[in-house]
Amino acid sequence: MKLFVAGMAHETNTFSPLPTSKRAFEEMMIRPKTGQGMDRIGDAFGYKDFIRMGEQSQMQVAKSLFCFAQPSAPTVQKDYEELRDEILADLKAAMPVDMVLLMLHGAQMAQGYDDCEGDIIERVRKIVGPEVAIGVELDLHANVTKAMIDNSTVLMVCKEYPHIDFDKRAEQIFDLCLRAQRGEIKPVMYKFNVPMLGAFPTTREPLRSFVDETAAMEGKDGILSVSLVHGFSWSDFPEMGASVVVVADGDMGKAKALAETLGKRFFNMRKQIESPRLDIDEALDQALAEPKGPVVMADRSDNAGGGAAGDSTYVLEAILKRGIKNVALSMIWDPMAVQSCFDAGVGATIDLRIGGKTGKFSGNPVDVTAKITALAENPRQFMFGAVAPLGRSAAIQFDGIDVVLNSIRQQTFSPEAFSELGIDPKSRKILVVKSTQHFHACFAPIASKIIYVGAPGTLSTNYLQFPYKRMPRPMAPIDKVSL
Numbered sequence: 001m002k003l004f005v006a007g008m009a010h011e012t013n014t015f016s017p018l019p020t021s022k023r024a025f026e027e028m029m030i031r032p033k034t035g036q037g038m039d040r041i042g043d044a045f046g047y048k049d050f051i052r053m054g055e056q057s058q059m060q061v062a063k064s065l066f067c068f069a070q071p072s073a074p075t076v077q078k079d080y081e082e083l084r085d086e087i088l089a090d091l092k093a094a095m096p097v098d099m100v101l102l103m104l105h106g107a108q109m110a111q112g113y114d115d116c117e118g119d120i121i122e123r124v125r126k127i128v129g130p131e132v133a134i135g136v137e138l139d140l141h142a143n144v145t146k147a148m149i150d151n152s153t154v155l156m157v158c159k160e161y162p163h164i165d166f167d168k169r170a171e172q173i174f175d176l177c178l179r180a181q182r183g184e185i186k187p188v189m190y191k192f193n194v195p196m197l198g199a200f201p202t203t204r205e206p207l208r209s210f211v212d213e214t215a216a217m218e219g220k221d222g223i224l225s226v227s228l229v230h231g232f233s234w235s236d237f238p239e240m241g242a243s244v245v246v247v248a249d250g251d252m253g254k255a256k257a258l259a260e261t262l263g264k265r266f267f268n269m270r271k272q273i274e275s276p277r278l279d280i281d282e283a284l285d286q287a288l289a290e291p292k293g294p295v296v297m298a299d300r301s302d303n304a305g306g307g308a309a310g311d312s313t314y315v316l317e318a319i320l321k322r323g324i325k326n327v328a329l330s331m332i333w334d335p336m337a338v339q340s341c342f343d344a345g346v347g348a349t350i351d352l353r354i355g356g357k358t359g360k361f362s363g364n365p366v367d368v369t370a371k372i373t374a375l376a377e378n379p380r381q382f383m384f385g386a387v388a389p390l391g392r393s394a395a396i397q398f399d400g401i402d403v404v405l406n407s408i409r410q411q412t413f414s415p416e417a418f419s420e421l422g423i424d425p426k427s428r429k430i431l432v433v434k435s436t437q438h439f440h441a442c443f444a445p446i447a448s449k450i451i452y453v454g455a456p457g458t459l460s461t462n463y464l465q466f467p468y469k470r471m472p473r474p475m476a477p478i479d480k481v482s483l
């Protein structure tokens, strides 16, 4: 039996100030097909698990590329087509295959393509024909489209936010596709649209219990899989939004009925499951009121992992204005300031202008007189076990605040984003991280309290500030909707 594995992942924010080219994929990861480089950020996705499962099952595994770029604006058309066509050419060369497994994101757009995943899956289906099982794993921040559903055999998103379960979902998809290929099951899929925007952590109730409840339905009573798809709220196109996808064994009526029931429940809990966000001063008041640290403040709107620049200064400015000390912030993306720090050297004190550069939600640049406390060529932090590189980085200190400046745009995943630059995160009263929710997996164990800050930013949930033109309406919370 022959398995073909490939993947491409990009979460596209149509409001991001950062264009996306092939260089953006090269900076994060275009995985060599030789099997090397398995510890890079993209390997936290299910691609390597598909390969592992195939090899464990004594299949012949044809590996095409897996590439990943940090979230940003739609990909340049020719660069997307070049990467896609490489996957398709590898598939044609590998034919005939019995099974195709694709690790995609589900919210990828390119110039000329609203739905890159639908485009890829449709082209794969044309090559392999109707009988071959195509399994697709997506991020739960997917905007699942008709083309994706129509052309895949089993489509599933990760269940957890933070996304700690790509490996388990890959195993599940592998298993279902194998059983479909053997004729043991006949997967049918139904998608129910849930017209809501939002970011919904699965670490909190009531969503935690809802995820567990739906996971427990799988493998029973003809239900093969249930995906609660959160959607990606910053991809402005007609098929964006949350959804519920149910895969049933041969019974479309059953899939439809369950997707509708769960979709309505998902929609009706939307206000309870959105993470609470405080304005900056309220968040700082709460952090200061906490008897001990570190209080982790998540600047969720300036998350590079959702297409923001990662260089906004709103939170830093407020901390400086209030004269709050014993704070560490990681990271502000500012390659130019990093270069100045390298030129001046560790121990030097220099005038530096940091952050506030890239887009209209970056805020003002901040002028500081800072001591350079550490420099590192390639500090590493970890995203669910895989390396998420920071690039050349510097730690600077001013007014009782430590700030990490970095060169590869990246969200804050783990405490190494501080410690690799000589800052002991446990010793600070307040840690500011630029991440919406993924920080939670590695920071919760050391945090005395976690506070989500609703600062301005490219990922703000103040949706009315974005010039949506193509979103399907009505959409909650912008419009009044009832289900």
Ligand SMILES: [Zn+2]
Binding pocket: 139, 140, 141, 163
């Ligand atoms: Zn996601």
